[in-house]
Amino acid sequence: xxxxxxxxxxxxxxxxxxxxQPDHELDLAELALAFAALDRPRVGLDWYRDHLxxxxxxxxxxxxxxxxxxxxxxxxxxxxxxAMRYGYQGDLLSFDDLQNANLMRVIDRRKxxxxxxxxxxxxxxxxxxxxxxxxxxxxxxxxxxxxxxxxAILDPFNGGIIRTPTxxxxxxxxxxxxxxxxxxxxxxxxxxxDVLIRLQxxxxxxxxxxxxYGAALQILEDLLLLAPDEPSLWxxxxxxxxxxxxxxxxxxxxxxxxxxxxxxxxxxxxxxxxQRLKADQT
Numbered sequence: 478x479x480x481x482x483x484x485x486x487x488x489x490x491x492x493x494x495x496x497x498q499p500d501h502e503l504d505l506a507e508l509a510l511a512f513a514a515l516d517r518p519r520v521g522l523d524w525y526r527d528h529l530x531x532x533x534x535x536x537x538x539x540x541x542x543x544x545x546x547x548x549x550x551x552x553x554x555x556x557x558x559x560a561m562r563y564g565y566q567g568d569l570l571s572f573d574d575l576q577n578a579n580l581m582r583v584i585d586r587r588k589x590x591x592x593x594x595x596x597x598x599x600x601x602x603x604x605x606x607x608x609x610x611x612x613x614x615x616x617x618x619x620x621x622x623x624x625x626x627x628x629a630i631l632d633p634f635n636g637g638i639i640r641t642p643t644x645x646x647x648x649x650x651x652x653x654x655x656x657x658x659x660x661x662x663x664x665x666x667x668x669x670x671d672v673l674i675r676l677q678x679x680x681x682x683x684x685x686x687x688x689x690y691g692a693a694l695q696i697l698e699d700l701l702l703l704a705p706d707e708p709s710l711w712x713x714x715x716x717x718x719x720x721x722x723x724x725x726x727x728x729x730x731x732x733x734x735x736x737x738x739x740x741x742x743x744x745x746x747x748x749x750x751x752q753r754l755k756a757d758q759t
Contacts, residue, residue: 488514492702500668506580506600508673508703509593513581515699525584532558532597533604540605548627549639551607555598555622556637563587565594567634578679591618592676594633599672610666611675614645616652618675621666630664670704681713690721708737712747715754724758 488511495503506529510522539554559565568577568588576582576589580596583589595611595618602609608623612630619640622629630640640648642659649657667675677700684693697714704710711734718727731751735744 488512489699489702492699496701496703496705500670503669505669505672506596508669509580509596509676512673512677512699513579516579517581520581522581525581528584529597529600532563532601535562536601536605546625548622548624548629551602551605551624552622552629552631552637552639554605555602555631559594559597559601559633560636565589565597565633566636567591567594573683575680575683578676590676590679591632591634592672592679595620596672596676598631598633598637599669611669611672612663613665613667614663615649617648618672619645621664673703674700674707674710685717690717693717694721706737708734708739708743711737715750719754724754728754728758 491511492508495508507526510525514520514522535558536554539557540551544550544554564587565583566588568574568586568590571577572590576586578590578593580589580593583593583597588594592611598620599609599611602622610621612619612621617632617634620631620633622631630645631637632640632644645663646659649659649663677696681693681696681700684690684696694714694717697710697717701707701710701714711730715727715730715734718724718730728751731747731754734747735751739747
């Protein structure tokens with residue numbers, strides 16, 4: 478669904494409004510641009526919006542010429558336009574470059590992370606009325622295309638190719654260990670809100686590894702605008718604030734976690750950590 482708000486309102490204002498909307502009303506690509514604009518506030522966005530529209534229009538043309546209603550033809554139209562015509566591929570040489578998670582820079586450079594490239598496929602495919610969703614696959618973001626009773630798993634990082642069960646098993650073992658086996662959860666769809674959390678978490682993780690804790694906390698604060706009721710984000714905010722010595726903020730974040738309906742096990746762990754921080758504060 479098209480989002481009636483624009484980034485001209487301010488990206489954080491847009492994210493905050495989205496945080497009060499149900500997931501099915503979110504405009505995935507526009508919100509990804511909002512996050513990108515936080516890092517590049519002086520760059521205009523009209524060209525990027527126009528490019529996203531162009532991708533949609535090109536997929537429409539290709540589908541009209543050769544689409545027989547099958548899932549294979551839909552997948553071929555997406556990969557043919559996004560990967561082959563416009564050259565979008567995974568960044569194998571500089572995977573950890575922060576630009577790979579910024580949708581504006583992904584469009585500029587025609588390369589990115591699995592999740593940032595997936596947003597292009599999700600946006601263009603849904604504009605055709607096709608059913609696509611991100612998948613809860615560990616370590617390598619994939620998308621699922623459902624059409625006419627058929628299903629295909631696409632790999633945006635590798636040119637939008639269709640992944641077979643054998644491919645998926647090998648991919649899982651490469652990221653989760655040789656003993657790992659495919660489970661139904663690996664095919665489970667994730668919400669668009671979760672897609673955006675995964676996108677920004679790539680940046681946050683790299684900041685943490687580089688000990689840029691202030692930058693990582695800013696990522697979390699921006700994500701909490703979009704997902705104000707996500708316990709894992711509040712928990713991370715508590716841990717990072719504790720890491721930087723801001724015990725007051727850490728305690729406040731963890732106290733909020735306990736109001737968000739955790740499992741008894743998670744609630745116990747959080748309460749134990751909270752008691753320890755309060756003891757350290759005195």
